[in-house]
Amino acid sequence: MLAGLIVAGYSFYAVFIGTANGLEQFHKQAGLDMTFATLRVVGLLGMAMAGFGVLGVIGGWVAAAFVILCAAIVWVGLPGPVAPDERLPVRPMVEFFAGVAVYLALFNLLMFIDSLLIKRLTTEYYAAHQAGLGDALAAAMPWAVGATGYHPDPSVLADVQNGYYAAVQNLARLPYQAIIAVTFVVFPLVSRSTFTEDRETTRRYVEITTRYSLIFAMALAVVMAANPADVLGLVYAPDYAERGGAALTALALGNVAFSIFAIAGTILNGAGRTLPAVVTAAFTLGIAAVANYIAIPIAAERGSVLEIAALVTTGAMAVGALVSGWVLHRRFGAFLPAASALRIAIATGAAIGVGRARVAERAIGYVVPLHGKLMTLIEALVVGATFLVVLVITRELGRGDLEAIKAMRRKRAPAET
Numbered sequence: 028m029l030a031g032l033i034v035a036g037y038s039f040y041a042v043f044i045g046t047a048n049g050l051e052q053f054h055k056q057a058g059l060d061m062t063f064a065t066l067r068v069v070g071l072l073g074m075a076m077a078g079f080g081v082l083g084v085i086g087g088w089v090a091a092a093f094v095i096l097c098a099a100i101v102w103v104g105l106p107g108p109v110a111p112d113e114r115l116p117v118r119p120m121v122e123f124f125a126g127v128a129v130y131l132a133l134f135n136l137l138m139f140i141d142s143l144l145i146k147r148l149t150t151e152y153y154a155a156h157q158a159g160l161g162d163a164l165a166a167a168m169p170w171a172v173g174a175t176g177y178h179p180d181p182s183v184l185a186d187v188q189n190g191y192y193a194a195v196q197n198l199a200r201l202p203y204q205a206i207i208a209v210t211f212v213v214f215p216l217v218s219r220s221t222f223t224e225d226r227e228t229t230r231r232y233v234e235i236t237t238r239y240s241l242i243f244a245m246a247l248a249v250v251m252a253a254n255p256a257d258v259l260g261l262v263y264a265p266d267y268a269e270r271g272g273a274a275l276t277a278l279a280l281g282n283v284a285f286s287i288f289a290i291a292g293t294i295l296n297g298a299g300r301t302l303p304a305v306v307t308a309a310f311t312l313g314i315a316a317v318a319n320y321i322a323i324p325i326a327a328e329r330g331s332v333l334e335i336a337a338l339v340t341t342g343a344m345a346v347g348a349l350v351s352g353w354v355l356h357r358r359f360g361a362f363l364p365a366a367s368a369l370r371i372a373i374a375t376g377a378a379i380g381v382g383r384a385r386v387a388e389r390a391i392g393y394v395v396p397l398h399g400k401l402m403t404l405i406e407a408l409v410v411g412a413t414f415l416v417v418l419v420i421t422r423e424l425g426r427g428d429l430e431a432i433k434a435m436r437r438k439r440a441p442a443e444t
Contacts, residue, residue, distance in 0.1 A: 036092035043099035066091035126301025133308035152327040153181035195271040199278035202244035210293040217297035230361040237363040244286040251279040253382020257403040274337035281341025284348040291351035311347030374417035382410040
């Protein structure tokens, strides 16, 4: 019940954050979000360290939510009186918000459908083979049951699979996390350009946003795809790295496609095209759900649930990115330029090749015998640098990018003054 106050406080806080975003006061949005994150951590850890237990920890979160709500009210400000001739009809707004709500529900379910199905389907698999698991345990360790009383529990075994997969998901989603800020910026820009029927500006927003989002997301993904087990080993125990390495390669690249899918959905919603956004999200979710539902039981027989679930989910996300890109191209005549996609693919292949060949380890090992996590970090830097250097060599990145950013800024300047 106490946790419900968090939802209530954040619901009102989101209104003020959305207002700041719509007014392009991004410094206020960023400042409030960073402050809220800090207050939340202080509240959670402070109450825990003070020994107030679970209720105290939740109370600290509630306090942070209402403190930041008060700060948002003061900084962003309450709305003033609206003149009768400036009032807008409520029905179109409700219809728009309903469409966005459905889209977000589908979008968030897509992020977790693989892990939800892993839990259910592997539990069913282990339950169906429980007798065989018990016999295998007795054959491998005859003393285990008598000494500990342990018996294989299907739900617990499924939780183990889900735990390994969750670790992979946590790292694989970093490319998507890197472009979340872009969605906050592009939404009001596209909303304005489509409202004023400035088709050329909208087309440029679509091309530039998808291109830079792909570059930023892929720059992180190639680091994980090049040395997945080592990267997992930076933050997780060795068994996580051993079991999740292959899955991380696929899912990291899949989340790059998911990032483009998210950008496309944001652009469609920003342009008021909620129905195409909902349809593409539902289509992508359907593919991910059906494909995982078919593949996971087969993978359980082979002991490759993590890898297969990651591959299937990546395929669904790639289809979603392509379909949403096709919708964008039909609506606005623009999507990711084909030449950019090719150059980024070349840079991705080169960076992953450098990582898999252990170029950094081979070169540095002749001079300084570095091993372990430090070498993994060095290799990550080398892989990331290779990706960027190839982009520069192929002229995907250069002086023109700086000029494009300046041009976009000049285009926005009249509206901000």
